[in-house]
Amino acid sequence: xxxxxxxxxxxxxxxxxxxxxxxxxxxxxxxxxxxxxxxxxxxxxxxxxxxxxxxxxxxxxxxxxxxxxxxxxxxxxxxxxxxxxxxxxxxxxxxxxxxxxxxxxxxxxxxxxxxxxxxxxxxxxxxxxxxxxxxxxxxxxxxxxxxxxxxxxxxxxxxxxxxxxxxxxxxxxxxxxxxxxxxxxxxxxxxxxxxxxxxxxxxxxxxxxxxxxxxxxxxxxxxxxxxxxxxxxxxxxxxxxxxxxxxxxxxxxxxxxxxxxxxxxxxxxxxxxxxxxxxxxxxxxxxxxxxxxxxxxxxxxxxxxxxx
Numbered sequence: 001x002x003x004x005x006x007x008x009x010x011x012x013x014x015x016x017x018x019x020x021x022x023x024x025x026x027x028x029x030x031x032x033x034x035x036x037x038x039x040x041x042x043x044x045x046x047x048x049x050x051x052x053x054x055x056x057x058x059x060x061x062x063x064x065x066x067x068x069x070x071x072x073x074x075x076x077x078x079x080x081x082x083x084x085x086x087x088x089x090x091x092x093x094x095x096x097x098x099x100x101x102x103x104x105x106x107x108x109x110x111x112x113x114x115x116x117x118x119x120x121x122x123x124x125x126x127x128x129x130x131x132x133x134x135x136x137x138x139x140x141x142x143x144x145x146x147x148x149x150x151x152x153x154x155x156x157x158x159x160x161x162x163x164x165x166x167x168x169x170x171x172x173x174x175x176x177x178x179x180x181x182x183x184x185x186x187x188x189x190x191x192x193x194x195x196x197x198x199x200x201x202x203x204x205x206x207x208x209x210x211x212x213x214x215x216x217x218x219x220x221x222x223x224x225x226x227x228x229x230x231x232x233x234x235x236x237x238x239x240x241x242x243x244x245x246x247x248x249x250x251x252x253x254x255x256x257x258x259x260x261x262x263x264x265x266x267x268x269x270x271x272x273x274x275x276x277x278x279x280x281x282x283x284x285x286x287x288x289x290x291x292x293x294x295x296x297x298x299x300x301x302x303x304x305x306x307x308x
Contacts, residue, residue: 013239017232022258024228025096026266027220028088034217037088038201039208043221045084045197046205048229049190055230056187064180064188071176072185073192079169080193085200086162093155095269097260101136101282102159104256108133108285109167117171129288136281139274182237256282 031040056063064072091099108129114120137160177185198205213221256279263269 010239010242013235017235017239018255019258020228020232022100022255023262024224025091025100025255025259026262027224027228028091029096029267030220031217031224032088032092034213035208036201036204037092038085039204040201040221041084041088042194042197042201042205043208044224044229045080045190046194047225049187049194051225051230052183052187052190052233056184061181061184063184064176068176068180069188072173072188075169075173075176076189076192077196078165079173079189081196081200082165083162083169084193084197086158086165090155090158090162094152094159095260095267096263097256097269097275098152098156099159100256100259101275101278102156103163104282105133105137105160105285106163106167106170109163110170113167113171125288129285131285132281132288133285136278136285139278139281183233186233 028040063069087099087103111120111126112130115122115126120126260269260275
């Protein structure tokens with residue numbers, strides 16, 4: 001294949017992934033205004049699990065063995081259960097731009113946990129990555145004007161918890177995902193994760209009055225399951241097979257930009273001075289982090305094909 005043509009296709013695929021994820025923050029915000037976060041969490045994960053499993057079976061992809069399936073089941077608590085619950089509880093209380101910016105810190109949180117468990121060693125670039133990222137988060141949380149009663153502050157904390165849970169998942173699932181088909185591993189994670197989500201919001205999902213949902217909410221649900229979940233996974237894995245994980249990760253930073261633009265023009269959110277400063281700092285964190293990222297690091301790439 002022509003390298004230039006292949007490179008262009010990879011770029012288009014990755015830009016499409018970020019566009020879909022960026023729109024997803026708005027879609028999630030619209031959905032949780034009409035149905036409860038627990039109900040939507042259960043519905044999204046269960047629906048996505050059905051679609052992903054169907055594709056995996058039709059495509060005759062190789063599934064993990066029993067041992068790895070059990071490990072993935074345990075990992076799904078952090079990678080799907082807590083991750084999804086915290087994300088939706090957070091997005092219902094804060095803006096899509098804030099949520100996207102905080103979630104773009106997952107690679108930095110992953111680095112911190114990997115350092116703590118001895119998977120990586122501390123270097124200057126890694127330290128700077130942590131410092132820049134922490135500074136950006138603290139500015140966004142308004143630590144100089146601390147008020148724990150603010151709704152957005154609580155929402156931002158939920159999103160930080162979401163990012164932390166997924167970072168834990170990345171570290172503990174690194175080996176099992178790297179030795180299995182990433183698509184079928186994801187299908188298994190969603191299938192087991194649907195059990196956690198049914199425990200969390202199954203009752204509310206069943207009693208939800210779906211006939212009362214607006215067309216906007218219904219199309220947002222369809223988009224999230226087929227576009228921001230299944231579609232992004234397929235495109236992300238296609239790109240990952242043709243380029244480095246670090247290259248894929250660099251596109252993550254487009255999501256806060258897309259989410260913020262949609263917040264401002266669709267939801268009429270106001271953009272204060274803190275967001276652009278935090279944005280620059282978080283971008284610096286990602287740049288320093290990617291300077292030392294390993295060439296092939298599939299689990300970390302999954303963080304933006306993530307479940308939030």
